Amino acid sequence: MSEQNRAAHRAVPERLERALAMEVSLRSRLRHVAVGLAGGCGAAMIAVLWATEPNALPARTQAAFAGLIAIGLAWAAFAGWVLTLRRPLFARDRVLSARIALTATVVTALSGVALAAVRGSTADLTATAAGGAVFTAAAMRALVRARHRLHELLQLRDALRQDTP
């Protein structure tokens, strides 16, 4: 580090450096990605379980399932809010998160289809497979867009490096 850089770093208060280190933390972002995926995938699995139940469930069990689905969706929405406004994902974080999301979506979709095949009717199986395909396609689209943005920024960075003396 040059003397000029050292002087510049000294001018930044330690309190600000700590606050910004928390703001840009990758760990915090991945934690919210995990929370959102756990909430969303959990809600989807419970919905499949409920839908493929051969006999009508007692009212209390139905209420419990509905509550669990609502909680899962609430966590997914909270994570989405955090990752959009409070801890937005940077390009590399986006690619990493999209890969994790795709993996989780595929695993959930396959598990859902397996459950529907074992427990449900053909209509249940078709609906679960269609839902799984839609969510998997959305996750793949997110990954493609994230990789496209990363590629764009890498190209821009290289071009700027060449221009900067």
Place this chain on the structure above:
Amino acid sequence: MPTVCVTDDAEQGGVVGNDALLVVRCQLGEREAFRELVAMWHAPLCRYVRGMVGSAHLADDLAQEAWVAVVRGLPRLRQPERFAPWLFTIARRTVTDHLRQAYKAPETAIEEATTAVADDELSGVLTTMQIEAGLAALPPLEREVLILFHLEDLPLASCAEVLGVPAGTVKSRLHRARRMLRNHLAEKGYEA
């Protein structure tokens, strides 16, 4: 541990060319680039905020608030080369929000104004420059246009972007601000 804004004029000129590269590295998610970006722009940002609010400690808090907003908004910045006006727009919004709240609570505003005067008497950093000494006497609109144009060296178009007004308005505000500053300094005994 000192957490007070310093008014270091040094490095802005030579490093502005690196802004876009640093911003792109930040958008990529290179954590070290954030430290470099903050190190490069904290002093100019602080100088602007301090010029607007007077108190060094309050400026420090507002600068931190502005940096948090910058980090949160950075992934959405589509023109990395426009970082400087974007940064000052966020800083301006932060200062405006604070002033709005301060005006809503008159007692707090008076308290802060007193603190600002006390800070100025104690630190003496800003009073070393005549122009900065006169800034506190100007109304906010005139003060900020002088800071952005003369102290931060932003071009007219960037000032207009930050302030959200046409370039012609910036020119007339600058003219009025210079006249007010000249009169104020003359009253204080400085030669205009």
